[in-house]
Amino acid sequence: MQTKSEITISNILSAAEGLFLARQYADVTMEQIAAACDVTKGAIYYHFPSKEKLYLAMLHADLDEKRALLGEAIASRADCAERLRRLTRRFFDLPAEKRELIRLIRRDINVFEGAARDDLVRTYQASLPELVEEVIRDGIAAGELAPGDPRLLSWHFVALVEVVLADYAASVIPGAESKIEYVLNLFLNGAGNQRNGECPCP
Amino acid sequence: MQTKSEITISNILSAAEGLFLARQYADVTMEQIAAACDVTKGAIYYHFPSKEKLYLAMLHADLDEKRALLGEAIASRADCAERLRRLTRRFFDLPAEKRELIRLIRRDINVFEGAARDDLVRTYQASLPELVEEVIRDGIAAGELAPGDPRLLSWHFVALVEVVLADYAASVIPGAESKIEYVLNLFLNGAGNQRNGECPCP
DNA sequence: GGTAAAACATACCTACCGGTCGGTTTGTTT
DNA sequence: AAACAAACCGACCGGTAGGTATGTTTTACC
Structure with missing residues (x-):
């Protein structure tokens, strides 16, 4: 079974994929990614150290x-x-x-x-x-x-x-x-x- | 003969080309373009209404x-x-x-x-x-x-x-x-x- | 060579975005 | 249920970059 953390990470990655595919790297904000998977920016930065690393x-x-x-x-x-x-x-x-x-x-x-x-x-x-x-x-x-x-x-x-x-x-x-x-x-x-x-x- | 304005416009376009080729659209700033052709941002905005139009x-x-x-x-x-x-x-x-x-x-x-x-x-x-x-x-x-x-x-x-x-x-x-x-x-x-x-x- | 308008420069405003941080919730252990 | 840790929220900061307002110089033309 997946832990809570793994689920969130998976959601973030999935949301990031969708947005990064649609627009350019610089045009995708961390808050958009966060909103797309129903978390806040803080949650993303809890799991990933930076935007670049997330990408x-x-x-x-x-x-x-x-x-x-x-x-x-x-x-x-x-x-x-x-x-x-x-x-x-x-x-x-x-x-x-x-x-x-x-x-x-x-x-x-x-x-x-x-x-x-x-x-x-x-x-x-x-x-x-x-x-x-x-x-x-x-x-x-x-x-x-x-x-x-x-x-x-x-x-x-x-x-x-x-x-x-x-x-x-x-x-x-x-x-x-x-x-x-x-x-x-x-x-x-x-x-x-x-x-x-x-x-x-x- | 070219007027001063035409020369400046040509310089701006040339500088913009070099920078836009090297980096992505969002990573090129108007001030970089201005600096690359020895003018200031104000001069560019005198000739072009926006970054997008310039591009x-x-x-x-x-x-x-x-x-x-x-x-x-x-x-x-x-x-x-x-x-x-x-x-x-x-x-x-x-x-x-x-x-x-x-x-x-x-x-x-x-x-x-x-x-x-x-x-x-x-x-x-x-x-x-x-x-x-x-x-x-x-x-x-x-x-x-x-x-x-x-x-x-x-x-x-x-x-x-x-x-x-x-x-x-x-x-x-x-x-x-x-x-x-x-x-x-x-x-x-x-x-x-x-x-x-x-x-x-x- | 004087003058009005064009062609700039300077300083500034404002919106935005990546990243941070104190604090709160939720879950787990004992 | 106390104690702790993992997960998360949301306000905030610093820097940045597009765009603007205003002052200054230069050009073009008479």
Whole structure:
């Protein structure tokens, strides 16, 4: 069973997540967070030493959870395309708010400096791109993907997923499954018209 | 000849650009901007009614300029790949600060609400992605690109450019020209190993 | 070169926000 | 039920930053 304290902390983190996702770091006040989970500012400062620590704690909790979830999806011996497909599908299965976390970090990453910033970057790198990177590295080794830098390719893949995540995409590509296939096809085969490529054998 | 007022306005916009690029909107103070161009806060408020208006004015000026510059690059009758190449090259030729503007908008877009926000989105859309979209639309019509939604593909292309713009990419892909070819190749042909595709003719 | 208006500078106001602290409630132990 | 600790409240402080009011200089034009 959870103690009273754990419940409160969980509530605070949850409220903080919602607000930090909606607005920028500086535009979210501690009192707004407090009001959102029916406590006062004093209660938050009882559990967290500062606004910055609260933000980082919320990020860590969220990314750890997400990483564990997504990590399962690539733990298979399938080929590269299939592993990427499973990973993306699992990502799409996440509640919408959770998926926004990546954009959140890219947005607020300039708020902090020094150690806190490095910590943020590392935590982010370890969340999604690193998982993709692992799959891509294997894919290159197996000859399924063309040679290239795995990390750069993983960023490309993540960026592609982000594109499909935009509101506009929903009006063009309906349904999660077709979005996934869209991403995979574009990533593997590109946007060029393959039929234009001449077949070497007459 | 420029009047004194125009020079001051230009200085303010230039200083604002540098600071807004380096930090988040809320973390840039009016006094910092004032100090950066050797005036006082009062002078800024003489020319701009508010911080928000100053930010938007600086964005508009920058994007207008950039759009004019990039627009020339696609005004040719070359094929799709070549036009994209020229557009990207022109983009890479921009001073580093100017290239960061895209990321800036994506970062600060949540600061504003209502009309100001819509204005921001429209201005952004009209800057880079719309130019790419035009080229891609032609490319699809000419059969050079596989059928697909032009706008979504343009976002994909822009995202790819952004990936290559990251610091890490410099350590993997040296030189602007090879970055451009990397982007084009990945966009047109994808990351999949084409040699794996069986040739239908025996 | 004189003058009115534009273009600043200076000082100040006010709202807000992160953080603190004394005190109060609630729960637990003995 | 006394004693103690954990959890929480709410008023408050210090600093800050957007914005303004007013005085001063500079520009532009005659």
